[in-house]
Every structure is written in structure tokens, then in C-alpha cells.
Amino acid sequence: MSDLILDRLAKGDALPTFGVDVTATTVILGALASRDWRPMHHDHKFAVERQGVQDIFLNTPNQAAWFERYLNDWTGPKGRIGRMVFRMTKPVFPGDHMLLTGTVDDVSVDETGCGWVRAEISLTVDGAVRTTATARIALPTTPDDNPWDRRGERWKP
Amino acid sequence: MTAQDTALPEDVAALIGKVQYEKRADFPAERGYIWTSCASVQNGNPLFWDDAVAAELTGGHIAPLSLLSAWARPHYWAPGAEGEQLSLQVHFDLKIRFELPEAIMTDNTNVFYEPVRLGDIVTSRQVLRSVSPEKRTKLGIGRFWVIDVEYHNQDGALLGTESYTGYGYRREAGA
Numbered sequence: 001m002s003d004l005i006l007d008r009l010a011k012g013d014a015l016p017t018f019g020v021d022v023t024a025t026t027v028i029l030g031a032l033a034s035r036d037w038r039p040m041h042h043d044h045k046f047a048v049e050r051q052g053v054q055d056i057f058l059n060t061p062n063q064a065a066w067f068e069r070y071l072n073d074w075t076g077p078k079g080r081i082g083r084m085v086f087r088m089t090k091p092v093f094p095g096d097h098m099l100l101t102g103t104v105d106d107v108s109v110d111e112t113g114c115g116w117v118r119a120e121i122s123l124t125v126d127g128a129v130r131t132t133a134t135a136r137i138a139l140p141t142t143p144d145d146n147p148w149d150r151r152g153e154r155w156k157p
Numbered sequence: 158m159t160a161q162d163t164a165l166p167e168d169v170a171a172l173i174g175k176v177q178y179e180k181r182a183d184f185p186a187e188r189g190y191i192w193t194s195c196a197s198v199q200n201g202n203p204l205f206w207d208d209a210v211a212a213e214l215t216g217g218h219i220a221p222l223s224l225l226s227a228w229a230r231p232h233y234w235a236p237g238a239e240g241e242q243l244s245l246q247v248h249f250d251l252k253i254r255f256e257l258p259e260a261i262m263t264d265n266t267n268v269f270y271e272p273v274r275l276g277d278i279v280t281s282r283q284v285l286r287s288v289s290p291e292k293r294t295k296l297g298i299g300r301f302w303v304i305d306v307e308y309h310n311q312d313g314a315l316l317g318t319e320s321y322t323g324y325g326y327r328r329e330a331g332a
């Protein structure tokens with residue numbers, strides 16, 4: 001895992017594509033890891049009969065965790081996410097092959113000197129969008145820069 | 158979707174913008190949950206696995222940022238507790254208030270400030286931002302609401318903010 005430097009990026013650059021086969025274990029492990037005990041994330045009968053969906057589905061914090069993992073695989077450990085906004089239009093179910101893709105939408109340096117990249121991410125299944133996300137990530141501006149050093153007024157997520 | 162009803166009851170309107178359910182976590186941030194979270198998404202970021210990398214980059218171990226809300230969620234059961242222990246109580250209050258038995262989250266915004274460190278004890282508080290008129294969607298008839306959650310550590314440092322859009326609904330025949 002290497003560290004991405006801000007000046008190596010430009011608007012329109014593609015993030016690597018990442019895919020994973022979602023299983024019931026994926027969904028339940030993610031729910032329990034995020035301490036979300038709601039039954040639609042582990043109880044098939046509840047999800048189908050009460051919620052009216054086809055199966056248990058990925059919970060919100062676990063989707064955030066997948067996005068965080070995806071982004072940090074790309075940036076390396078110095079990449080520090082400041083903001084993540086996502087919209088879930090359809091749940092992700094066991095049996096889905098979840099595909100994450102992304103594009104660099106903006107590259108900038110704020111008034112404190114912190115480098116930022118904005119990425120647009122799509123989570124698709126069979127080519128159909130299930131979740132879209134926008135992430136604002138701080139990246140080193142030089143090999144010696146470390147966004148994690150930023151505190152207080154020097155951190156503007 | 159189509160609008161069904163534009164009235165917002167006074168008791169609900171009075172809650173908008175008001176801080177509710179300020180609560181200190183039941184347990185401190187610990188590595189078991191960090192590793193379980195990483196395992197759930199196959200996250201190999203050395204910040205969470207390699208002591209030397211964590212020390213060099215972040216001055217010690219931090220938790221994945223997306224795990225923020227987990228530190229404030231109650232145990233499923235605890236001695237003396239009765240009934241299901243719920244994390245986003247305002248969401249469930251609205252389901253009961255509007256008699257909407259089902260709900261789903263549609264939008265989520267996370268803003269991350271200070272990272273959570275091992276041993277941190279997180280305090281959360283909830284603020285209802287808005288409630289929509291009744292709307293019909295393919296899931297049923299219900300309302301959208303926006304709830305903000307703020308998270309601080311034991312020193313009062315802001316760790317992050319979260320904003321959820323939930324849709325509470327009542328299924329219709331054939332929905």
C-alpha cells in the first residue's frame with residue numbers, strides 16, 4: 001500500500017475498480033462489526049415479511065466501511081477522509097456482486113495548505129447503481145506531508 | 158412519490174433543532190472491534206494492523222473513521238435493561254409517533270474531525286432537523302426525516318458528525 005501524492009492526480013482520473021461477492025456472512029458480519037443489531041441485517045424472514053425487501057441487506061455503517069476501505073486502498077494510509085456523503089437508492093443483498101468504481105472530481109489545496117481530492121464513487125450491481133457517494137479526502141502534498149498531523153483550525157473537512 | 162399530507166404536529170415541530178438523548182458510551186474504544194470491522198470489509202490498511210505505522214502516522218492506534226457510530230451504540234442486552242436497546246432513538250420515536258412500523262435509511266453524511274483512539278469514551282447526542290409531509294413511495298406511505306448525531310470524546314473534542322435521512326413507512330397492499 002503506497003501513499004498517493006496530490007499532484008499526481010487530476011480531475012477525471014479513474015480510481016481502481018473493486019468487486020466483491022456479497023454473501024449473508026458479508027451482511028451479518030458487517031452489521032455486527034458496526035454494532036447494528038436491527039433484524040433486517042441478519043434475519044431473512046424479518047427482512048422479507050416485515051420490511052418487504054428480498055433479503056437481509058448491508059447496513060449503513062458497513063457501506064461506509066466498504067467505501068473507507070476502497071478509498072484507503074487507493075490512497076494509502078496517509079489518505080485521511082474528511083467527509084463522506086452517500087445516497088442508497090436500493091439495498092445490497094446476498095448474492096449481489098458489488099462493484100465499486102470512482103472518478104476524481106476535484107483536486108485542490110485549502111487556505112491552510114491541506115491537499116484535498118474529491119471523488120465520486122458508485123456502488124453498482126449488474127451495472128445498476130445501488131449507492132452513490134462523494135468523498136473528500138486529504139492527501140499529502142509532498143512525500144513528507146502527513147494529513148493526520150492536522151488538528152483544530154488546520155483541519156477543515 | 159406523491160405528497161399526501163403537509164401538516165406537521167406541534168409536538169414534533171417542537172423537537173426540531175433540540176438536542177436529545179445525550180449519552181456516554183457503554184465501553185471504551187478497543188482493538189477487538191477495530192479488527193472485526195476491518196475483517197468485515199477486508200481492510201488491510203496498516204494503520205489498523207501495524208503498530209509502527211500507527212505510531213508514525215497517527216501517534217498511536219486509531220479506529221477506522223467509519224466505525225465512529227459503533228462506539229456510541231448500546232449493547233444488544235445489558236444487566237437491568239428491558240426491551241431492545243436502540244442507538245438512533247429519535248428515529249424510533251418518530252416511527253412510533255407517526256405509527257410507521259417500518260423504516261429504511263436513504264442518505265448518510267459523515268464528517269470526520271479528531272480520530273477515535275483506543276480508550277476513548279464517546280458521547281453522542283441527537284438532533285432532529287426535519288420531518289417531511291407524508292409521501293408515497295414504492296415501499297409504502299410514510300415520512301422522511303433528517304437526524305443529526307454529534308460525537309465527542311471524553312475530553313470534549315469533536316470526533317465527527319453524522320446526518321441520517323430515514324424513511325419511516327407503512328406498507329400498502331401489494332407494495
